[in-house]
Amino acid sequence: MQCESKMACRRGIVLIAGLSLICHALSLKVSTGYHIVHNEQLQPQHNYGSFKYLQGIPPYLIGNALPTSSAPQNPFSLAPNPQSPYGYSFPMPGQANCGRPPAFCEKTSYRSLDGSCNNLQRPELGEANSRYGRLLTPKYADGISAPPRSITGNELPSARLVSVVAFGEEDVPDPQFTLHNMQWGQIMTHDMSMQAGGTQSKKHPTQCCTDDGRLVGLDTAHKTCFAIIVPPHDPAYSQVGTECLNFVRTLTDRDANCQYTGGPAEQLTVVTSYLDLSLVYGNSIEQNRDIREFQGGRMIVEERNGAKWLPLSRNITGDCDAVDPNEVCYRSGDVRVNQNPGLALLQTVLLREHNRIADHLAALNPHYDDRTLFQEARKINIAQYQHINYYEWLPIFLGAENMLKNRLIYKAPGGSYVNDYDPSIDPSVLNEHATAAFRYFHSQIEGRLDLLSELRSVLGSLTLSDWFNRPGILEVGDNFDSLSRGHATQPEELTDINFDRQIKHFLFRRNAPFGSDLRSLDIQRNRDHGLASYNDMREFCGFARAHSWEDFADLISPQIIQNLKSLYDSHEDVDLTVGGSLEAHVAGALAGPTFLCILTEQFYRTRVGDRFFFENGDKNTGFTTDQLAELRKASMARLLCDNGNNIASMQPQAFKTVSGSNPIVPCSNIPAVDLTKWIDQKPYTAAEHSVHFGKK
Numbered sequence: 001m002q003c004e005s006k007m008a009c010r011r012g013i014v015l016i017a018g019l020s021l022i023c024h025a026l027s028l029k030v031s032t033g034y035h036i037v038h039n040e041q042l043q044p045q046h047n048y049g050s051f052k053y054l055q056g057i058p059p060y061l062i063g064n065a066l067p068t069s070s071a072p073q074n075p076f077s078l079a080p081n082p083q084s085p086y087g088y089s090f091p092m093p094g095q096a097n098c099g100r101p102p103a104f105c106e107k108t109s110y111r112s113l114d115g116s117c118n119n120l121q122r123p124e125l126g127e128a129n130s131r132y133g134r135l136l137t138p139k140y141a142d143g144i145s146a147p148p149r150s151i152t153g154n155e156l157p158s159a160r161l162v163s164v165v166a167f168g169e170e171d172v173p174d175p176q177f178t179l180h181n182m183q184w185g186q187i188m189t190h191d192m193s194m195q196a197g198g199t200q201s202k203k204h205p206t207q208c209c210t211d212d213g214r215l216v217g218l219d220t221a222h223k224t225c226f227a228i229i230v231p232p233h234d235p236a237y238s239q240v241g242t243e244c245l246n247f248v249r250t251l252t253d254r255d256a257n258c259q260y261t262g263g264p265a266e267q268l269t270v271v272t273s274y275l276d277l278s279l280v281y282g283n284s285i286e287q288n289r290d291i292r293e294f295q296g297g298r299m300i301v302e303e304r305n306g307a308k309w310l311p312l313s314r315n316i317t318g319d320c321d322a323v324d325p326n327e328v329c330y331r332s333g334d335v336r337v338n339q340n341p342g343l344a345l346l347q348t349v350l351l352r353e354h355n356r357i358a359d360h361l362a363a364l365n366p367h368y369d370d371r372t373l374f375q376e377a378r379k380i381n382i383a384q385y386q387h388i389n390y391y392e393w394l395p396i397f398l399g400a401e402n403m404l405k406n407r408l409i410y411k412a413p414g415g416s417y418v419n420d421y422d423p424s425i426d427p428s429v430l431n432e433h434a435t436a437a438f439r440y441f442h443s444q445i446e447g448r449l450d451l452l453s454e455l456r457s458v459l460g461s462l463t464l465s466d467w468f469n470r471p472g473i474l475e476v477g478d479n480f481d482s483l484s485r486g487h488a489t490q491p492e493e494l495t496d497i498n499f500d501r502q503i504k505h506f507l508f509r510r511n512a513p514f515g516s517d518l519r520s521l522d523i524q525r526n527r528d529h530g531l532a533s534y535n536d537m538r539e540f541c542g543f544a545r546a547h548s549w550e551d552f553a554d555l556i557s558p559q560i561i562q563n564l565k566s567l568y569d570s571h572e573d574v575d576l577t578v579g580g581s582l583e584a585h586v587a588g589a590l591a592g593p594t595f596l597c598i599l600t601e602q603f604y605r606t607r608v609g610d611r612f613f614f615e616n617g618d619k620n621t622g623f624t625t626d627q628l629a630e631l632r633k634a635s636m637a638r639l640l641c642d643n644g645n646n647i648a649s650m651q652p653q654a655f656k657t658v659s660g661s662n663p664i665v666p667c668s669n670i671p672a673v674d675l676t677k678w679i680d681q682k683p684y685t686a687a688e689h690s691v692h693f694g695k696k
């Protein structure tokens with residue numbers, strides 16, 4: 001066996017030596033050594049020549065406002081309501097586990113809510129409120145936590161400058177994939193990670209810039225401030241005199257109550273790493289208690305205008321940008337639920353699916369108590385979701401062939417098990433994945449959301465920035481179904497170097513003329529987390545290390561390299577988020593080779609490191625073969641059909657646009673999971689509480 005990348009060696013992946021990456025457009029042929037790389041097409045080229053600030057306004061490298069204040073400040077004191085399990089993504093003091101194992105593990109056939117005890121040898125792996133994983137050592141300027149600088153010692157170029165110069169904002173609809181494809185990605189993201197200390201869409205209590213976009217003086221700024229400096233002549237912000245975009249650093253193990261050992265800081269994530277629908281069920285017993293009905297195994301839903309909706313937030317004006325306190329604002333297992341209408345829609349679909357399953361199970365097994373119904377319905381809901389993730393959604397992003405080769409999926413017939421659980425695999429979400437690679441798909445976001453009738457005629461549309469943090473629009477008229485049909489029909493934006501104007505200048509604008517810029521946030525977050533450079537990651541993934549700008553040309557087009565050259569002092573400075581997003585795609589996948597390497601590694605770990613993964617045949621935690629065969633019928637289309645208010649038809653592959661081979665059919669024609677396979681003859685006994693692993 002020949003291992004050409006460090007990561008592949010660790011995983012024992014057999015590489016096909018000498019497989020070539022052929023850039024047709026460039027007429028280049030380069031040996032990559034990374035076996036999933038095939039032929040590819042270069043992304044559309046862009047003309048950046050018209051950007052004014054590249055002309056005659058030296059210096060082009062705008063500073064990153066690093067506050068020098070060392071006044072002791074406790075970031076945990078920022079939590080608006082330390083008693084509430086909801087609100088902002090702050091782990092409460094003493095709550096950040098930082099890799100500490102729980103006191104003991106219950107012997108149970110169900111997952112814990114906080115992710116602990118999935119791995120019985122290391123019960124802390126993947127639990128909420130712990131560190132991100134990492135592939136490469138961080139690149140902090142001081143080796144501890146300060147954001148990186150150029151290798152020349154200068155500051156890196158402003159994240160906003162990079163966002164505008166290196167990335168476009170053209171509207172290019174994807175010919176193949178629907179907006180639900182993008183939206184499901186955000187669901188998976190929110191299930192897997194959430195940086196500690198962020199507010200996502202609500203205004204952050206820490207103000208590094210004033211409301212009118214002026215920089216707060218470095219002597220008074222909070223120590224977590226890392227404002228994004230807006231260069232003069234910015235195409236959007238210069239019109240209103242905005243000088244900076246608010247940015248608050250993620251909390252790390254140094255800030256929290258962790259046993260800090262003196263090494264480089266590691267950021268904390270406040271949700272479980274597993275694909276376990278934590279965004280529906282919550283990340284702790286306390287969060288779950290607040291959204292569970294405790295009757296018939298159901299989660300709380302509230303009836304309004306004849307339909308069942310997510311329960312209302314207990315702090316509507318705090319959690320949403322509500323104009324009045326009677327506006328609809330939701331409460332769920334994840335604080336980000338209200339961020340945009342498509343997200344709230346899918347959270348509702350997944351919640352309704354839980355109750356649909358629980359009701360069926362209650363009818364089939366009248367002897368089941370609330371707890372058994374809840375856990376069994378949760379287990380089925382998660383299994384269907386994992387099936388959709390790995391067999392319907394991920395192949396679009398990672399390529400089915402690549403996934404098969406790397407053992408992320410199998411051609412397992414009917415009800416046969418795949419027993420690939422490996423307790424030595426750490427399922428933690430990798431910082432390089434959450435902070436760089438997975439965010440590339442922000443490119444798929446569309447700023448116009450169409451509302452469609454059952455006949456798929458356009459009834460109207462919503463402008464994304466009008467509805468950030470205001471999910472009540474879903475409950476107006478037939479909007480819920482119309483938006484769901486719209487997302488299943490409307491193309492997402494092409495996965496490329498363009499990011500929609502709605503998120504590039506108008507993110508969370510709250511009635512202001514402009515808002516923030518998601519691409520700038522992504523780039524600044526890369527620096528905040530001290531991610532290894534694009535060049536380091538290329539090498540780690542088995543590609544040649546670049547020794548000059550020109551060496552990037554194996555994966556990035558020369559024109560784009562010229563843009564990068566105009567921004568960064570050195571090719572060594574290019575941020576992972578930036579370089580990775582500019583690579584030409586691998587054929588059959590929606591990412592270039594470096595991001596594909598990270599994504600493949602992540603989803604391998606997420607699968608193989610999950611003791612409860614739905615294909616495992618463990619007799620205590622798994623399904624029967626009959627049940628597994630049914631679960632493999634689950635699909636996005638069926639989920640949308642079953643959990644709309646009144647959706648009658650859908651194309652069988654809802655992530656793909658309607659076509660001759662994927663026509664709209666009545667919902668009754670779409671295969672469904674037969675829950676009668678869950679009829680349980682033997683009365684349930686709760687003997688599972690009696691045995692414990694580990695210390696008690």
Ligand code: HEM
Nearest residue numbers: 182185186189193194195200340434438439441445521525
């Ligand atoms: C309308 C849709 C979306 C909006 C408005 C949105 C917005 C955001 C925002 C504001 C952040 C935090 C930025 C920061 O402060 O660092 C974020 C983080 C993130 N987003 Fe999105 N996003 C959307 C869709 C997606 C999609 C489709 C994906 C991937 C398929 C994705 C992946 C991520 C990831 C991985 C993170 C980091 C999660 C963490 O560890 O905290 N997002 N997004």
